[in-house]
Amino acid sequence: MAALSVRGVHKRFGPVEVLKGIDLTVENGEFAVLLGPSGCGKSTLLAVVAGLERPSAGTVEIGDRVVNDIEPKDRDIAMVFQSYALYPAMTVRRNITFGMECRGVPKQKQSEAVARISGLLQIDGLLERKPAQLSGGQRQRVAMGRALVRDPLLFLFDEPLSNLDAKLRVDMRTEIKQLHQRIGTTIVYVTHDQIEAMTMASRIAVMDKGEIQQFDSPETVYNRPANLFVARFLGTPPMNTVPARLARDGDSLAAIVGAGQPGAATLPLPTQTAVAARAYMDRDVILGIRPECISDGAKRAADIPATRIEAEVEVSEPTGAETIVLIRIAGVRLRARVAPDIKLRPGQSASFSVDTRTICLFDPQTERLIA
Amino acid sequence: MRLAVNQQSMKASSSAARFLLRPTRWLIYAALATSALFFLVPLVVVLLNSVRTAQEIGLGSLIGWPSVFAWDNYVQAWSSYCIAQRCDGIRMYMGNSLAMVIPATIVSTALGALAGYSISLWRFRGDSIIFAVVIMGVFLPEQMKLIPWALVLRDLGLSNTVGALILIHTVQGLSFTTLFCRNYFVGIPQDLMKAARVDGAGYFRIFWRIVLPLSPPILVVTVIWQFTGIWNEFLYGVTFTTGVQQPVTAALIAISVTAPTDVPQYGIQSAAVLLAALPTLLVYFFGGQYFLRGLTAGAIK
Numbered sequence: 316m317a318a319l320s321v322r323g324v325h326k327r328f329g330p331v332e333v334l335k336g337i338d339l340t341v342e343n344g345e346f347a348v349l350l351g352p353s354g355c356g357k358s359t360l361l362a363v364v365a366g367l368e369r370p371s372a373g374t375v376e377i378g379d380r381v382v383n384d385i386e387p388k389d390r391d392i393a394m395v396f397q398s399y400a401l402y403p404a405m406t407v408r409r410n411i412t413f414g415m416e417c418r419g420v421p422k423q424k425q426s427e428a429v430a431r432i433s434g435l436l437q438i439d440g441l442l443e444r445k446p447a448q449l450s451g452g453q454r455q456r457v458a459m460g461r462a463l464v465r466d467p468l469l470f471l472f473d474e475p476l477s478n479l480d481a482k483l484r485v486d487m488r489t490e491i492k493q494l495h496q497r498i499g500t501t502i503v504y505v506t507h508d509q510i511e512a513m514t515m516a517s518r519i520a521v522m523d524k525g526e527i528q529q530f531d532s533p534e535t536v537y538n539r540p541a542n543l544f545v546a547r548f549l550g551t552p553p554m555n556t557v558p559a560r561l562a563r564d565g566d567s568l569a570a571i572v573g574a575g576q577p578g579a580a581t582l583p584l585p586t587q588t589a590v591a592a593r594a595y596m597d598r599d600v601i602l603g604i605r606p607e608c609i610s611d612g613a614k615r616a617a618d619i620p621a622t623r624i625e626a627e628v629e630v631s632e633p634t635g636a637e638t639i640v641l642i643r644i645a646g647v648r649l650r651a652r653v654a655p656d657i658k659l660r661p662g663q664s665a666s667f668s669v670d671t672r673t674i675c676l677f678d679p680q681t682e683r684l685i686a
Numbered sequence: 687m688r689l690a691v692n693q694q695s696m697k698a699s700s701s702a703a704r705f706l707l708r709p710t711r712w713l714i715y716a717a718l719a720t721s722a723l724f725f726l727v728p729l730v731v732v733l734l735n736s737v738r739t740a741q742e743i744g745l746g747s748l749i750g751w752p753s754v755f756a757w758d759n760y761v762q763a764w765s766s767y768c769i770a771q772r773c774d775g776i777r778m779y780m781g782n783s784l785a786m787v788i789p790a791t792i793v794s795t796a797l798g799a800l801a802g803y804s805i806s807l808w809r810f811r812g813d814s815i816i817f818a819v820v821i822m823g824v825f826l827p828e829q830m831k832l833i834p835w836a837l838v839l840r841d842l843g844l845s846n847t848v849g850a851l852i853l854i855h856t857v858q859g860l861s862f863t864t865l866f867c868r869n870y871f872v873g874i875p876q877d878l879m880k881a882a883r884v885d886g887a888g889y890f891r892i893f894w895r896i897v898l899p900l901s902p903p904i905l906v907v908t909v910i911w912q913f914t915g916i917w918n919e920f921l922y923g924v925t926f927t928t929g930v931q932q933p934v935t936a937a938l939i940a941i942s943v944t945a946p947t948d949v950p951q952y953g954i955q956s957a958a959v960l961l962a963a964l965p966t967l968l969v970y971f972f973g974g975q976y977f978l979r980g981l982t983a984g985a986i987k
Contacts, residue, residue, distance in 0.1 A: 367880050388886030400877035404899030413895070417886035461881075 316379060318343045318469055318501035319364065324373030326359055326525075333359045335525040337373070341503060341518075346495050349505045350512040351522035352548070357505045358473055360522070364503060365471050366390050378468045388417065390469075393462035397474040399454045401446035407457050408442040411464050432460045435494075452483045459491075463498075472504040476511065488514055509549050513537065521545045538605075538673055543682040546603045546675065552639060555609075555649040556677065559602035561595050568592060570602050570674065573645020580624040580644045582671050591686030592676050600685065603675035606639065609651035609667050621668035626651075628659045642667065736760070736956035743952045756953055763958035767951070770929065770940040776958050778930060779937035783917060784965075785848050786933055790855035791912040797856070798863020798908060799901065803893050805864070806871040807879050817868065823861030828921055831858075839926060850926050851933065855916045862915075863908050870904035871897065906976040914966045934962045 319341040326334035333356045341347040349357040362368040364375055366387035375382050382390050393414075401410050411432060412425045420428075433439045436456045446454055455475065462470060475491075476484045492515045495502055506512055512519045513533045520530040521544075529541035540546035546554040560574040564581065568589040573579040582602075584592065592600070609624075626642035626649075633655060640651045640659055651667055659665055676685040731749055736759055738752040765775040772778075804810075805817045835854055836845075844850040874897065882892045923936040932940075941958055 362880075365880075365884060367883065387880075387884045392884065394881065394884045396877045396881055398875055398877045400875065400881035402878065402882070402896050404896070413882075413887070414885035417891065461885075 316343050317341065317376070318345070318378060319347075319503060320376045321360070321364065322374045322376075324360070324363060324370045324375065326356070326363060326368060327371045333525050334363070334370070337525075337527060339520060339527060339530060341501060343501055344499050346492075346502045346504065346515055346517045348512040348516035348519045349503065349522055350509060350516075350519050350548075351507065353507060355522040356525040357507075357522050361471055361473055361503065361505050364469075365392055365394055391467050392469045392471055393465040393467040394471040395458050395462045395473065395475045397477055399446075399458040399475075399478075401454055401457055401461075403446055406443050406445060407438065407449070407460075410446070410457060411461050414461065414465055428464050432464045435463065436460050451479050452487070455479060455483075455487060459494075463494075466500075468501065470500055470502045470504075472502060474506055475504075477506070477508070484511075491515065509551075513549075521548060523548070539675065539684065540603070541684050543601060543603075543677050546677070550605060552606055552650050554603045554605050554675070556601050556603045557647045557649060558599060558679070559676075560597070560599055561592060561676075562597060568596065570600070570676070572602065572649075573647045576645035578625065578645040580626075580669075582622055582624075582669060582674065584674060584676075585672050588674060588676065588686040595676070595678075595685060599679055601677040601679050601682075603677060604649070604669070605673060606650040606652045608670040608673055609642070609649060610670075611653040611657050611667065622671055623666055623668050625664060625666055628661055628663045628665055630661060631659045732956045732959060735952050736960050738953050740949050740951050740953050744949055748952065759953045759957040760961065763954045763961055767941070767954050767958065769937055770943075772930070776934055776937060776941070776961060779932055779934040780962070782848055782927075782931065783933040783935070783962075786851045786855065787913055787916045787965075790852045790859065790916050791909055793852075794856045794859030794863050794912055795905060795908045798860055798865075799867045799898075799905065800893065801860065801864040802867025802869075802871050803897055806868045807874060807876075807892075807897070808889070817864075820861055820864050823858065824865060828858070832921070832925060835922070835926070846927050846931050848927070848931060848933075851922060854922050854926070855912075855919065859912050859916070862911060866908050866911070867901075867904055870901065874900065903976060906973055910969055910973045910976070913969050917966050938962055 317340050319339070321337050321339040324334055324337040325332065337356075337360055339347075339360075349360060351357045359368060363370050364377075366382065366385065370383065377390055377392065401407075402413060405413065408429055411429050415425045415428065429442065433442060436459060438453065438456050438460060441449060441453055441457070446457070449457065455478075458475065472491075476487050479487060488511055495515075504511075504515065516533050518530060519533055519536045521528045521536060523544050529536055529545050531539075531541075536545060537549055540549065540554065543556055546556055557572060559570040559572050559582075561568055561584075562571055562574075562581075563569075564583050567583060567586060569581045569583045571579055571581050624644060626644045628640055629643055629648070630641040632639040632641075636655065638653050638655050638657065638659075640653055642649055642651050642665075653659070653667075677683065678685055734750070734752060735743060735748065737755045737757065738750070739754070739756045739759075742750075742753060763775055764777050766773055767775050769776065769779075801820070805813050805820075839845045839850045839853075842850075842853075844853065878896060879892065882896055887895065918935060919933075920935040920939075923933040924939065927933070927936065938959060941955055
């Protein structure tokens with residue numbers, strides 16, 4: 316059973332079309348993350364699912380029931396907001412029970428539920444406090460408690476961690492993931508933070524300009540981005556996307572970076588990629604390669620075929636755990652990731668090893684993934 | 687360590703003392719004192735006259751220290767002085783004013799809070815136009831509305847009743863109360879409304895359980911504003927009521943009418959004016975701090 320299916324949803328605010336035909340099916344028990352830059356429509360999509368906004372066209376189904384004309388409270392959902400949206404004049408206990416009070420749940424049941432949830436989230440000691448007396452992390456927990464107490468079919472999270480400081484965000488990320496593993500309820504989670512998306516999601520829907528660009532597992536979205544937007548949006552630093560030319564290389568194909576220029580690098584393509592890209596032989600493509608696939612080569616295992624290239628170092632940026640190096644091959648700039656103990660000076664020429672197994676090729680016109 | 691702190695605080699206080707001694711500082715205080723005096727003179731004159739006898743004022747001048755304190759002025763003004771051929775003092779008219787101001791204040795504040803809540807937190811088609819129309823009432827001079835009100839009161843059969851004034855002040859007050867409450871409520875985050883809707887709360891429950899508990903500052907401001915405005919209002923009172931139906935502001939005019947042969951009763955008249963001003967003064971003393979704070983308070987976080 317699909318916990319959520321969105322079909323052909325459009326949303327217009329006056330002349331502005333914020334959602335341009337969204338189709339999305341989230342299976343039961345999934346942790347789906349809507350990821351995209353600000354203004355991509357992800358929060359609007361969530362509001363449409365919650366029933367806080369009406370779609371201009373299309374249908375929303377929650378648990379195999381069309382909910383277009385159903386009020387938020389009757390959609391069997393619970394929501395956590397970016398600002399937490401705790402009711403300022405109520406104690407934590409009241410905040411948690413307010414929804415049950417609205418639905419007429421007996422007092423006895425209410426206190427049982429509060430006891431269960433406050434134990435689960437370790438907020439027992441805070442129940443009689445007002446939201447203003449809580450720290451950011453505690454407010455976050457209470458907001459989660461208010462959602463959890465409902466035991467809904469679908470949890471909606473609208474950037475719940477973006478108001479927390481960096482350290483707390485990492486902790487809460489782990490906690491939310493553990494919580495999901497424990498209770499197993501379907502979650503739709505909106506964020507602009509790709510680390511949150513990668514670490515928590517079972518599938519990521521990457522959104523841009525009111526459309527879903529790709530909806531797939533974190534590994535696939537990261538390693539096989541459906542188009543150039545996804546390739547350039549994910550990863551810090553993002554995937555290198557540079558012009559290249561496909562040419563015959565023995566029985567197979569190779570991508571030539573900086574073709575026709577002195578110092579051009581020839582990268583042999585893996586068989587699968589070569590087969591899929593046969594039609595692009597002798598044509599220009601966009602080559603995508605992750606910075607971590609261009610490295611110093613020292614830590615490469617012997618059984619991984621590596622291609623060595625010569626490049627000029629432009630800038631070297633140590634981050635502690637690794638060093639990001641901006642290199643130039645025949646006038647084309649790429650980023651590489653090397654071990655922190657490798658010292659490279661600007662202007663120096665160095666040898667790098669390229670892991671060609673994960674090379675992506677994109678059509679320069681449609682910007683879509685070829686292979 | 688403690689010694690250092692003491693030295694520092696001593697240094698701070700001595701520099702403050704030096705600042706106080708500067709001539710510019712004295713100029714500022716002199717200017718402030720002069721203007722304060724200027725504004726207080728009328729009140730002082732009325733206060734002093736309210737305890738002077740008619741003979742003393744008649745023989746001397748309007749300004750002067752009472753030779754004996756004639757507290758009886760207040761008793762007479764309250765219960766026996768003759769106003770427009772009725773010798774019952776102003777108590778009945780005070781009663782009229784209270785009977786007018788209390789319901790009109792409560793109803794206009796309650797409706798304004800509800801209207802402000804609807805306009806600010808429940809966006810609906812045409813809400814900004816409706817708000818603009820409501821706010822226009824703030825700028826309409828009351829003289830302009832005299833004739834329309836006269837027609838409405840005639841048709842409702844309310845002419846010359848306290849009820850008429852309650853109706854007028856409730857309706858006219860809505861512009862202000864709606865404006866005040868709306869401007870306060872727009873500071874309530876939309877996410878709270880969304881959370882409440884997901885929780886299953888409706889229009890009135892959200893108002894009652896979430897919005898009202900956040901509202902005491904603005905409600906105090908609105909109540910003070912309405913109370914003083916309605917209590918002090920004169921034009922409608924004198925136009926639409928006569929005789930025993932008049933509010934105290936209208937009756938005070940009748941009190942100042944003295945037959946040419948009589949000695950003007952400035953002492954009793956002053957006492958009556960002060961009694962009539964007492965309720966608004968009390969409201970200001972007890973609520974004034976909220977008023978100043980509330981007018982500047984904006985966001986609720």
